[in-house]
Amino acid sequence: MSNPSAATPQPLTSEEESLVRALGQVMHVLPRAIDADMVGDRQLPLTEYTALMNLSETPDRRMRMNELAALCHLSLSGMTRTIIRLETQGLVRRERCEEDARGWNAVLTDAGYARLQESWPSHLAAVRRRFLQHFEGFDLAQLARAFQGAGTAEPTD
Amino acid sequence: MSNPSAATPQPLTSEEESLVRALGQVMHVLPRAIDADMVGDRQLPLTEYTALMNLSETPDRRMRMNELAALCHLSLSGMTRTIIRLETQGLVRRERCEEDARGWNAVLTDAGYARLQESWPSHLAAVRRRFLQHFEGFDLAQLARAFQGAGTAEPTD
DNA sequence: AACCGCTGCTTGATTGGTCAAGCAAATATG
């Protein structure tokens, strides 16, 4: 990368090529498709769903903005805005953090929990149909590891 | 999906779960990472790169907006805006379509072609390092087919 | 105990995309 003058690198094989193209397509299409399924079905966009989901998996249904943002793969400001949206719907409430007065906790309300319960069948179905279904013959654990690597890879040069 | 009252569907296995989580991460992280690599190196965001790429693969380096949008997985208006950006950089020119006076062709200029030549090593390296590298043991053709399915799946219910 | 830099979060400006409405050319219809 830092040596773009390396004139003509080895091009992709045709298999690599079609994999890359297919991935490009999936990255564009899948989130919108799942989103559409969910919005159509239960009025909960994927980002908001993910936030609620992560909150619900915590013992006391609350989390610092920081941590939640990381789990949702969102910038901190993006998270702030998502939580505001959820707050105005009454699905989440914000409470100052006890041990650090700068911090906030996003807290899942009962309404939020109920909403999540309502939504997750939709989400589950969408994920299965749009994604998992297509990987039936595969070693899922191996696949998951590969994806994790791709997601976390740091520049190696 | 259309029966959300189907109370408690079968939850995901833990393998499915981690695959889905990993995918979520990849979908967020990968495009930005590749984009960052390219912008850092050669100032060409991924969307614009993809447009130039598709134009270059055409015999006379031109294409209707319609078709180009589909290949770039972009809405028609999104495509219009991308082409405008490229046009102001002189990398693409627009010409009225001969056989249909409503239509436009996006035409890759020589500058555009040169720019693409400059950029593709970056792009190639980014794709390899961020993605392909992590799927070394896999049957790439099979994987590509699965992804294509996921990208094109229509609601089945 | 007064300061200084760091941290946690929000806010403002910008970006890159979407959908819906608009316009002009093409095509189908009475």
Add this chain to the structure above:
DNA sequence: CATATTTGCTTGACCAATCAAGCAGCGGTT
């Protein structure tokens, strides 16, 4: 052949994300 409908693309309004700047509270230094 006049008019209605459809098509191809652009434009306007909007939206959700980003980054950069701001602000308040924390903690270490002296």
